[in-house]
Amino acid sequence: MRNRLKIERAICDITQDDLAKMIEVSRQTINSIEKNRYVPSTVLALKLSKVFGKSVNEIFELEEED
Amino acid sequence: MNLINHQTDICEFERKNLKWMLKFRLPHVFQKIGIAFLVLILLSFIYLKFADFESASIKDILRKLIIVALLFISLAKDKFEDELVIVLRAQSYTLSSIIGVCYALIAPAIIYGITSLISAEEVTFADLSIFEVLWIFLTMQLFFFYALKKSR
Incomplete structure (x- = not known):
């Protein structure tokens, strides 16, 4: 699964640490999501969509192998 | 009803x-x-x-x-117990369970085989003790948990 988390974060000028605090996870979790090493739960995906004011589909995108 | x-x-x-x-x-x-x-x-x-x-x-x-x-x-x-840590911990328990069971089944046979080859005296087959099984399971779980965390 691809995601635009890094891009969205850059647009909003938010650091990984700030975002982690906003959605109550560790900075390591944000880093893992951005590097596609971890697929977040629906709850976390919805929290991220709320922070960026965009739908989950706009941030996360399925790839062919998914 | x-x-x-x-x-x-x-x-x-x-x-x-x-x-x-x-x-x-x-x-x-x-x-x-x-x-x-x-x-x-x-x-x-x-x-x-x-x-x-x-x-x-x-x-x-x-x-x-x-x-x-x-x-x-x-x-x-963990210091910061979020969903990633929970997932990694669950994965570490899965891996350690599989390895623990395999080790408990295979290790006594290997030890018996090697000891029989080396020792001139008659060797008796002995299963692992409860301590050894639990030790392997818990150390493997901790090893996999920290290894998985480090690889993220």
């Missing part, structure tokens, strides 16, 4: 209890308590060795305390 309601209640009770057990974690401080316990046990073993004091019951108690200390570390919450 009453029977259906009763069955629903039982299912709900089971679900709540299972959820509680799955979410159960010790506070983070237990990680340090577990490590301190392990150091103390190790020092006790060294002391017993140098004091030339052989007591099977004391060694047995110390072995059980090792398992308790490892369980404290295993069950202690």
